Amino acid sequence: MWGDLAARPWTLSTSDLLPRELRVRAVSISRWMTRPADVREDDRRAAAELAAHHPELLAVHAAYPLDDLRAAIDAARTNGTGAALLDINGRQTSK
Numbered sequence: 001m002w003g004d005l006a007a008r009p010w011t012l013s014t015s016d017l018l019p020r021e022l023r024v025r026a027v028s029i030s031r032w033m034t035r036p037a038d039v040r041e042d043d044r045r046a047a048a049e050l051a052a053h054h055p056e057l058l059a060v061h062a063a064y065p066l067d068d069l070r071a072a073i074d075a076a077r078t079n080g081t082g083a084a085l086l087d088i089n090g091r092q093t094s095k
Contacts, residue, residue, distance in 0.1 A: 012024065058083070059081065059082035059083065060082050060083050060084075060085055061075060061081055061082035061083060061084055062075055062082075062084055062085070063084075063085040063086070063087040064084060064085070064086055064087065065086075065087055065089075066086050066087070066088055069086065072084045072085070072086055
């Protein structure tokens with residue numbers, strides 16, 4: 001949930017994590033920008049690999065122009081089948 005647009009608290013119990021030895025790790029974009037260049041490049045490479053091999057993880061419901069932020073937020077809160085993107089070029093697309 002980029003930007004925490006879910007409109008409800010994220011709930012996760014230890015029983016979701018411990019049996020599978022999972023952990024939650026996050027970084028904000030501003031903090032990520034202060035990381036060393038080689039770390040950021042590794043992150044970009046990992047993201048490209050993920051996108052290439054698992055496109056289903058990056059499903060997009062619709063793209064909204066930046067000046068239609070309210071519609072994008074509403075879509076992110078109500079749509080359960082993909083991301084709502086902000087398009088800085090101002091194009092609107094939807095499925």
